[in-house]
Amino acid sequence: MSEVAEKQVEAGAAEAAPRRRFFMDTRPLRHKPYRRLWSSTIVTALGSQLTAVAVPKQIYDMTGSSVWVGIASMAGLVPLVVFALWGGAIADTVDRRKMLLFTNSGIALLLLVFWAQAALSLESIPLLLVLVAVQQALFGMNMPARTASVARLVPAAELPAAGALNSTVMQAGQIAGPMLAGALIPLLGLPLLYLLDALALTAALYAVYRLPSLPPLNGAARRAGLRDILDGFRYLATHRLLMVSMAADVIAMVLGMPRALFPQLADTAYPGVDENFALGLLYAAVPIGALLGGLLSGTFSHIRRHGLMVVLAVCAWGAAIVGFGLSSSIWLAVVFLGLAGVADMVSMVFRGTILQAAATDEMRGRMQGVHTMVVAGGPRLADLLHGVAVPVAGASAAVAGGGVLVIVCMTALALAVPAFLRYRGPAR
Template sequence: MTEPHPPSPGPVRRLKALLPDLSPWRSSPDFRRMWLAGFVTVFGSFLTFVAVPLQLKELTGSALAVGAIGAVELVPLIVFGLYGGALADALDRRKLILWTEAGLGVLSGLLLLNTLLPHPMVWPLYLVAALVSALTGLQRPALHAIVPRIVPHEQLPAAIALNSLRWQAGAIIGPSLAGVVIAFAGLPLAYLLDIVSYALSLALVVGLAPSPASKDAEKPSLRGILDGARYAWSRKELLGTYAVDLAAMFFAYPTAIFPFLADDLGAPWALGLLYGAGAVGSLAVTLTSGWIARVHRHGRMVAGAALGWGLAMAVAGWLHNLWLVLLFLAAAGACDTVSGLFRSAIWDQTIPDELRGRLAGIEMLSYSVGPQLGQVRAGGMASLTNVRTSVWAGGLACVASVGLLAVSLPKLMAYDQRTDEHAVRMRERKAAEVTEAA
């Protein structure tokens, strides 16, 4: 007589298994504050994200001038990103987030003032873009490094997914609303709403608990930054995540030329949709992200999803139907989110807290420098060829480069969070901290 099979899970249980894990939201009041502050800021920032290239297009009519935004942002991002990582290990992370958030709000105010001039100038757009890049470089390592302190170790993948969901919601609402706001009310209102978003975010960040540096933390120094870089170099699977993301973003991040793509598609009214389409795909992944906890070979997911990103961008560049272009941009966004979720899981579950800020600075460069250079590549190639060639050729180059990296990075392809020595060590350390606290 055969043993009866256990009953299969019902549809409700299967649905719950796909939905995002809300345990970080329930267990950590500080995570809730951070999540809400980030949502408000992302919402406003995406208004400016659309407004600045559109204003440059109106003032210059040049795809190269629009793509040059990425060039002026690059050096401040590198310099202040690395220094911001060192600051995040040496200072109170809450205070660092607070002051940089205030500075970003002031810079949005400068964009508003320039726009209200009888004849808005071009150079302030580049200057503010560079300063925003510098403050972002100082802030993001602290934002990233504070999460493992306020969320239990086993809940970090869920926290990453929820933070991704926050970004995606803002990325959908912000650009879509920006297109409508700019079309019917003009650029000043978009900048004003961004300022308001920073004010609301500051009110939430003030309520965070202090997050001081560890007792043996060193002062920010070049030596400390180099120590972080040496640690990253010793971890080939970490280097693999950086390399894959840099390649994918450099070759297949054409958002700077979306205003020209909208014109080429005969749908300038759809600019906000082009900016928001990727976030729609990202949101679909995040809303069904319950499955990520059951995947352990994170490195393979990072590389495979990056290949999907490039392929989807290549197809979007070939198509001439607006709705099909939006569909494949959404598919690209979904792939990018899958890759990002597993990159972040590798980072957060394996890097020691005393190096978390400096490594977060390096990580920020890996996922921010690529898009900046990608904007320059997209704008430059569009000016030499045309908008569509810039998009589809970049997508194919992404597929080729990521495929080559996957073959060349055995440590990344072999990574398994159940058995990786660094992940095991971090789990043991967190368990010991919980035991001591009890």
Template structure:
């Protein structure tokens, strides 16, 4: 080194190969660090998910206690169906036409009021059955209005290349609540009673509302039209023109329709002689999903998203089939967890296709369609599971649904070549949206 050469900087310490591999698996936290609004939404969602799962366990358990009927429990899915369809589509149109932040806040407040009604009914000397169905229907309607706005706001507050990481982090948030909520719900209901479960749900909505109040406004685009049937149909025509999008909807609908047996978990626990395991059954899928989320660093390196959706849906059905065949409760829990991990993989790559290819002016309406695709299946699936369990038994309902899921997903994969061929690096819609986001960032700078 000559006198004119600057002193060399010390080289960064090398990271051992096992350390690099571990870091490559860990979740990508860049959306959390880069976006304050994403942090607020993440925390608000975590609190709400915890409370929601308390009620998710409490309502079917209360119906089981009041009626003793698997069909009555499964009928919750039936009463939620029409409101979800109508308000899910309308909620998507509202998300494109109104301030998404305001829509989220008002629906969050409404959901909190419905939890108050559940609490008041439970405190009656003789709780009534019909309010449980009415509140289930109204909750479905408000969720249909809220979810498209919640999903459509994410591409606005997160950079385009960080969307897969944001999806994984949001999924991890849901899984934490899904594990803690059901696990504690069983204990809370058993030792403190149903009123405490509903009370904690009310508190969760209050805390979430305070966090969401701090979100920045998210107004509609200047050229946005008022919500109308014509606007909803425009979103439907766009979805129909994109066969890979239709594929994601169809695969998830089939998987949930045939292999979503949560409504009969109270009966499955009794069939296995393990009523103490009810909360663990509800939480097992979320445990598997959380394992995938905590090791989701690999997601950004996968580009054939369509194939991953199909493979994961096949795994979901197969794991559910095996869970239904098992007689040991711990093996049932294991395969429910495996199913949950597969469902998480499917959800990550479905969301990546949606968020990285759909233009912002259609994002709300398409989010409404997407919400129907991943919500209608479970709702109808509860009816299927409850009806089949009433005709046969809980275990048969679970394994037969898993087999039907594998068969239907396999047939859909053969019929959907565009989904199987999708590549996020070269898809024309992804390339166009990536360029538009880059231009917006450059213009803002």
């Protein structure tokens, strides 16, 4: 290469570096196995949202009751928690690729049953509740294996970037999926949403099939039992770094997730604004903010103070929720929720990186199983707590007060465990 050409390459690299530092870091996509796993996530993130819309819509159409919609949501919680814990133990004792193939195939076949019962107009609430419970059980087994596999597919220094890529895709699915479902139901009918999700999972199966084998690093595959699950909890109890990372998510979601109050706020807090329009904006704001945070996540790969970033992100989430609770303008409320979404993205990425990097591979699946339990259970508990607080304090005060508690509790936890503040991720 000539001297001139070398200078041009160096200049191009120098120009690209700031852009890569600011915008999303896509280096993990250079690794073919990770790229295959990520591509399967793109398809399933969109398809799963079709089912997430179809199930409550079908139940409401059958019953005319939001109570049954809530019951369906709770019907999936216990199976999700139980099988996330068991699935995490299994993911540490078998080939994770095979586990992904099994659970993805199971969900795809189950979606065909969803489609059949809707297409045949069986209108059986008990059948739907059973299908939801089985679906959430399979999902609970799938997630630990999927997330625990990432650290085997990319270098440790690229884990923050991989976490940002995964989270951004999931947030994009949460935005585009419901919009697509709303557009398709009048055109194709509700049953076809289940079929499209099944087809998406079938396409994703090919990408998972082409992953390398991911057997346990500490020995031959074996059957997981209760002892393995208990070993995971004992491991978690002796690793304060992992405990604080989990507790940070509990603090943010239980105390500061006000989604249960969105309908009331949309109805009463923004005079002159159509209630349905306001409600749609409130539900979309956090995912949109998180998506923007992911697209501008290039700096994540250059930050090593992962513990400090989690603390700052959770406190920023709390501050944004306070602002949301005190907002009397729908647009100001949306801005604060969008900022909360950005903070949530930062927290998700660095908490996920800590779980991937600080846990050993033989425990990584179990830690992800506990994490799945926390992520699933926290917002549901928040729904209950915020609902109870409203009659006492009012909706706006309940939201703002929860945000203040997030900041206070997260600060107290960080001061109580200074090692978490000092924790640094792997060097580049």
